[in-house]
Amino acid sequence: MQGLKLSDPFNYENDIKYSKNSSVSFWNDVATKYVHWDKMYENVYEEIIDKEVWFNGGMLNTCYNALDVHLNDEELREEIALVHVCASKGLQYEISYKDLHHKVCVFSRALKNLGIVKGDTVVIYMHNSIELVIAMLACARLGAIHSVVFGGYLSNSLADRIDHCKPKILIISNYGFVIDKVHQYIPLVKKAIELTKHKPSSVIVFNRKDIQDVIEDNTSIENSLDWDNLIKNLEPLYEYVQVESTHPLYILYTSGTTGEPKGIVRETGGHAVAINYAIRNCYGLKKKDCFFTTANIGWVSGHSFVVYGCLFSGVKSIILEDITSDLYKHYWEIISRFKVNSSATVPAIIRLMKNNDPNGDIISKLNVSFHKNIYLGGDKSHPTIINYINNILKQSVTDEYWQTESGWGMLMYPSKQLAYRDCSVGKPMPSYNITIVNSNGEEVKSNEIGEIVVKKPLPPCFITTLYRNEELYKKKYKSEKHGYYKTGDNGYFDDDGYFYITSRVDNSLSICGSMIREDSIENSINKHSMVNECSVIGVEDPVKGQVPLAFIVKNKSNCDMNNEMFEKEINKLITEDLTVIAVIKSIVYLHH
Incomplete structure (x- = not known):
């Protein structure tokens, strides 16, 4: 194992061997290669009272790593960073890295003027858009903790999240597309605030006026602030707040919970390190590439890749606002128009394509030659789905497995360096020690079904607690016998180390x-x-x-x-x- 170092260009087998030999050395190399630290960490990894801590003592800022680091790059700063597409309305907006930095700094000033400081929480409830990303990055610049709520949730779910994380302010849109419908956010937010015990001090409303046939609801929220008026004539805030590596970047509430909301806490340092590694290596994206995913920013894939992963690595990110029944047409048209290099979606979207365009007539009329990879996640992919894409695209398509709790890929086919196997989600990514255990917590042999677990040390970015609910974290995720992380999913691995998902442990x-x-x-x-x-x-x-x-x-x-x-x-x-x-x-x- 002597002489191992981080691969460049990426080599899966090398990085697997290196991370198995020394996870600490591996992640130290990643952290020093990709992340700007205002103060270097004192320890790469340690356990403090049964809590795993990465990069302890380090100070950094996520917004600086996403935007400021690119400003001295003459090749990149004028490049397009984000593109917002509303396909059903034929709308398209784009912004360069330089202009995005300016707008984030201006909005940071507005938030600071409202009293937002390090450690405050801010709930964001907006349509998929450039403004949503600006709000997230402005929070990060100030050291505030953002919690983006998926626009498909209505008043009750929003109220639960407000009461749980107690935001100082809310940032919302007046309306936006969710699936096939326009959601009027203002009446939903007004009702949510009426339901809550905690009352935010301010509500900032981004009043969009770009869709002419939308009839706006006349509901208003008392003492709300108009986004455009708030930022008018403000000087940009070029300073940023340094935060500890363990400082929360965001809280993301998972779907399908009962009782008190389950808030996933993402730590700043581990997130910056792991997401940088994943997007550049496991997904094989490089500076000035273009990435497109159908993910909503309110989900973890939207956070990890649509926003932070692409911005960290200088990649153009396509933000899709509307997931409509015509997406089977729009998907390939977007890939062709923006010369997308890699894309990611869920099997449901591919099934929609297969049902409506079984012979691939749409893609046959478009130039998608720049497109090299398509990743599927969020659900099991039947071989018929994989074969359909292989036949119409003439490119490989691969499955992957990860969770909101992990923040990045756990099992996948990184940069197409593994041969695909039907129904398998691939092999563990570097630094993941994944195995299968039976109901007694004992490890099983190949081809035996049990629960998928992750052994210590958990990689950077992985959940280490639930927001304001450490007891539920221990109960839900930690195995009593060995302290393994429990995924809640059943599966098995074959004789060659490929993993397969079979079912959920729960209902x-x-x-x-x-x-x-x-x-x-x-x-x-x-x-x-x-x-x-x-x-x-x-x-x-x-x-x-x-x-x-x-x-x-x-x-x-x-x-x-x-x-x-x-x-x-x-x-x-x-x-x-x-x-x-x-x-x-x-x-x-x-x-x-």
Whole structure:
């Protein structure tokens, strides 16, 4: 093992060997190569009272690493950093690294003027857009902790998150597209604030006026601040706040929880190091490349790659606002128009393509020669999906596996350096010590199904606690016997070390790549006055992967309501509590 060092260009086998030999040396090399430290860390890795700590003593700023580091690069600073596309409306906006830096610094000044300081939390509830990224980066510049709420959540879910993380301010849009519909955010936010015990001191509203056929809701929020008026004539804040490596960059609430929200905390130092390594090596992207994913910024893939991963590495990022039923057309058109080098999506989108364009007629008319990689995640990919892409694109497509908790790829086919195997999500990424255990916590042999776990040391960026709920973190994620991290997913590995996902350990459904618990849906259904009992299971769906099917026993109240109206009311409850993604496909009515 003597003489091992970080590969350049990336070589998977080399980095696997190096990280297995010395995880500490491996990550020290990554941290010094890719990250700007205002103060170098004292220790690469240590355990302090059963808590794993990476880069302790180091000081840095995420916004500086995403933007300021590029300003002296004459080749990059004028390059386009972000492109916002609203495909269904034919809208496109773009911004260079230089101009993005200026706008972030101006908005940072606005937040500072409102009293935002290091350690404050800020909830962001906006459409997928450049302004959303500006809000995130401005928070990071000040050392404030941002919590982006997916725009598909409605008032109840938003209120839960506000009460849990207690933001000093909210930053919202007036409206935005979520799936096929326009969401009017202002009335949703107003209702959420009415429901909360914690009241934010200010609400900043980005009032977009770019879609002419949207009829705006006339609801207003008392004492709200207009984004444009707030930044008018402000001087940019070029200074930035240095934060500790362990300082939270963001809180991201996972879907499908019951009871108190489950807030994933992402530490600044580990995040900057791991995401830099992943985007440049595992995904093989380099400066001035172009990356496109259908991920919403409100999800972890949006944070890790649409925003931070691309900006850290000088890659152009395409932000898609609207996921519509016509996405099977727009996906390839976007790749062709922007000369996209790599893309990522969920199997549900590929199934949509396969159903609507089985012969690949759309892609055959476009130039996608720049496109080299497509990554699938969030759900299991059936071989028919892989074969479809291989046939129409004439390029390899690979599956991957990771979680909100990990922040970056755990199992995948990095930069196409592993031969693909049907139904496998690949092999562990460098520094991940992943295995399978049985119900007693004992490691099993190849081809035996059990729970997927990760051994210590967990790589940088990995979750180390839940926001304001250390006990739930230990209960949910830590195995009592060995202290392994429990993924909550069952699977196995074959004789060659390839991993396969079989099912969830708990009763979660994978709907369009989002994990939604069955009992969360049941809780919403049980709120209806006509429901006596209910049970929810997942059934296969040709596009979404899984959809919820409800078995319901009605009580005798309000017997005049027909089933169509009843089902609309049920889905309204689910949408309000969870998200529109979780609506019931159909209901089976039982007598008992």
